[in-house]
Amino acid sequence: MSILVDASTRVICQGITGKAGTFHTDQCLLYGTQFVGGVTPGRGGTTWRGPQSGRELPVFNTVAEAVRKTGATASMVFVPPAGAADAILEAADAGIRVIVAITEGIPVLDMARAKRWLASNTPHVRLIGPNCPGIITPGQCKIGIMPGYIHTPCAPGQAGVGVISRSGTLTYEAVFQLSRLGLPQSTCVGIGGDPIPGTTQVELLEMFEKDEGTSAILLIGEIGGDAEERAAAYAARHVTKPLAAFIAGQTAPPGRRMGHAGAIISGGSGGAAGKIAALRQAGFEVAATPAEMGAAVQKALSRRQHSA
Structure with a gap:
């Protein structure tokens, strides 16, 4: 699915x-x-x-x-x-x-x-979107600019990892890591980095939670705004599936926009540390670096198996 x-x-x-x-x-x-x-x-x-x-x-x-x-x-x-x-x-x-x-x-x-x-x-x-790489259900439908060959479709009856990302290139990196680790993807959604996204992380968490073809969720956020904090609060109350995350922009100087229109820290909010703390408190396995996103999903899945 x-x-x-x-x-x-x-x-x-x-x-x-x-x-x-x-x-x-x-x-x-x-x-x-x-x-x-x-x-x-x-x-x-x-x-x-x-x-x-x-x-x-x-x-x-x-x-x-x-x-x-x-x-x-x-x-x-x-x-x-x-x-x-x-x-x-x-x-x-x-x-x-x-x-x-x-x-x-x-x-x-x-x-x-x-x-x-x-x-x-x-x-x-x-x-x-806007300002996004698009959406792909591997092996079925690709709408956007993402490279299709790095994605791994789910086998019949198999569930995969749902990906939500504000960053296009980090979406590709995460998917590449997941595929290398043998973890197929159900659907990958790049929501874009603009201040006003058409679809929010919370809305996608709700969809993936209800999707029987999704076994775990990887959320890739970045500095700026409070979207990740709101996603963490929602996940803590409503999401039962294994969760992993990464926050980009951890070394960005306050008050400076870094690439995306929405990636700006202002008024003491929107920083990486606060987002990471909120996600961890909500039960996300948070990757420390981009190179560890796939491993974070593995850890989240393993942690759920051991607690079952």
């Missing part, structure tokens, strides 16, 4: 005719994702062709038309920052259920307005 996407997910790309949209749609097709079309206003009625896969997909002027003619249920957004929030809202209004916004640099005010609109008008829609 998995969360949010699987082999039956029908995907379109908003911005499919752009350079990034073309490349990553093609990579997702090569992985096996069921892409059914794309959207570029003004290019409707044309045909897109994957440079490596050779696959051809219809291009539509609007998401509503794409949904009507292809039955799409998910969208990958590669629209430039100035129009990306509108693209997200267009997808939600057209009936798309899972929106994966890869775009980096969307104005914070645009995302604040978009998230409020989504909550009020389409609460059933799940937005992943």
Whole structure:
């Protein structure tokens, strides 16, 4: 099993005719994702062709038309920052259920307005991102920019590790370690590093806890905000599965943004030490360095087995 996407997910790309949209749609097709079309206003009625896969997909002027003619249920957004929030809202209004916004640099005010609109008008829609690597259920569906070959799918009837991450590159490193250790993944979700994520760590913890195909959860956080503290508080009350975590930015100087728009320590909050303490108190096995993320999952699983 998995969360949010699987082999039956029908995907379109908003911005499919752009350079990034073309490349990553093609990579997702090569992985096996069921892409059914794309959207570029003004290019409707044309045909897109994957440079490596050779696959051809219809291009539509609007998401509503794409949904009507292809039955799409998910969208990958590669629209430039100035129009990306509108693209997200267009997808939600057209009936798309899972929106994966890869775009980096969307104005914070645009995302604040978009998230409020989504909550009020389409609460059933799940937005992943923005500024994220995407989501993958290994062997079934990849929507985004992550390298597919490092992921290990679960065998039939086997449960895997669910991954939640604010960092794209640390997602890849964690998955590589898990695969090297023989630990398959159920679903990996990069929520992005912006201050206003479409989906929170708490929401994903809830989904993975309910998923029978997830045996353990790895949470990769970073400095800035209080998302990890809130995730720890939720996990302590509601999550029964083995938990592991890593917090990036432990050596970052206070008051300076480190890469991600959300990774900033201010007003005495958002520091790594407080997040690590909260996670440990909630029962997470916390890795001291990025190189130990896979080992932390192993320890969490072993600890649960010994206590059973």
